Amino acid sequence: MSHSSMRAPTVRRQRAAGPWGWLDLAAGLALVALLAEWVHWAFAAPGGLRFTAGGVYVAIATVLLWTWPSARLGLGWANRVTLLRAVLIAIFAGLVAYPAFMQRHVEGIAALALLALSLDGVDGWVARRTGTATAFGARFDMELDAFFIAVLCVAVVALEKVGSWVLLLGLARYLFVGAGMYWPWLHRELRGSVFRKAVCVWQVATLLLCLLPQVDAILAHALALLAALLLFVSFARDVVWLWRRRPHAIRIG
Incomplete structure (x- = not known):
């Protein structure tokens, strides 16, 4: 999650297994369609959900391929x-x-987000148990985490719990990547950090809490500000660490 997405674990390369990736992605699209229909039928969701959810999935699959x-x-x-x-x-x-x-179904939507979050880590466990860890799999998981945080930020703004400034939490990782285009030393592999992982978990937990109707706007703002402060500290620690280990040939400015 967040800027920790920049640090890919050491894993082996993925082996060719045949043209099954296309079928997996097609199955995923079919599942999106089925779930959208179920939500539409069970909760009278807007018909446009078929296109918004399907469009997001197609975008993810396209970037993936x-x-x-x-x-x-x-x-x-x-x-x-x-x-x-x-x-x-x-x-x-x-x-x-x-x-x-x-607004009408915020508890159910928060439960959906919690379910998505609960699956985070399961893929890594499966990879370790089956000996199928790959650089692609690690990056796929990390990029999806970053996107999930960005979407959670948009959801909190849409519910008018926190101002649009909270979008910076979701954009921070992408700004970090963009900065690396000008300062390549930012793309160096980061060391493992318990603090960084804890901040990422806190960030997602905070955004999930802010979705709940029991959390009013004042409390949501306070929680989001704390998450932003911790994220800033986490970024600052990593940037300083990378700066001290930058190649001497690279200059800033």
Whole structure:
């Protein structure tokens, strides 16, 4: 999650497994369609959910295939778990487009987000148990985490719990990546950090809490400000660490 997405664990390369990746992604799209229909039938969700959720999933799948062509060769069970998370996040993101519906069913939508969050880590466990950890799988999981945080920020704003400034929490990781285009030393592999992981968990937990109707705008602002402060400290620690280890040939400015 967050800027920790920049640090990919040391894993082996993915082996070619045949053209099953396309079938996995198609199955994911079918599941998005089924879930959207169920939400529409069970909760009278807007008909446009089929297009918003489907559009988000297609965008995820397109980026997946464009950025990591190895995904076309097959995902494997660990990455299928990550893909299931992508399906749930696509439904969640599709619902964010309808704030009025979210207001009426905020507990259910928060439960959906919690379910997506609970699957985080399961894919890594499956990969370790089956000996199928790959660089692609690690990056897929990390990028999906970053996107999920961004969507949660949009949801909190849509519910008018926190001002639009909270979007910076979701954009922080992408700003960090963008800065690396000008200062390549920011793209160096980061050391492992318990603090960074704790901040990421706190960030997601805070955004999930802010969705709940029991949390009013004042408390939501206080929680979001604390999350932002912790995220700033986490970024600052990593930037300083990377600065001290930058190649001497690179200059700033």
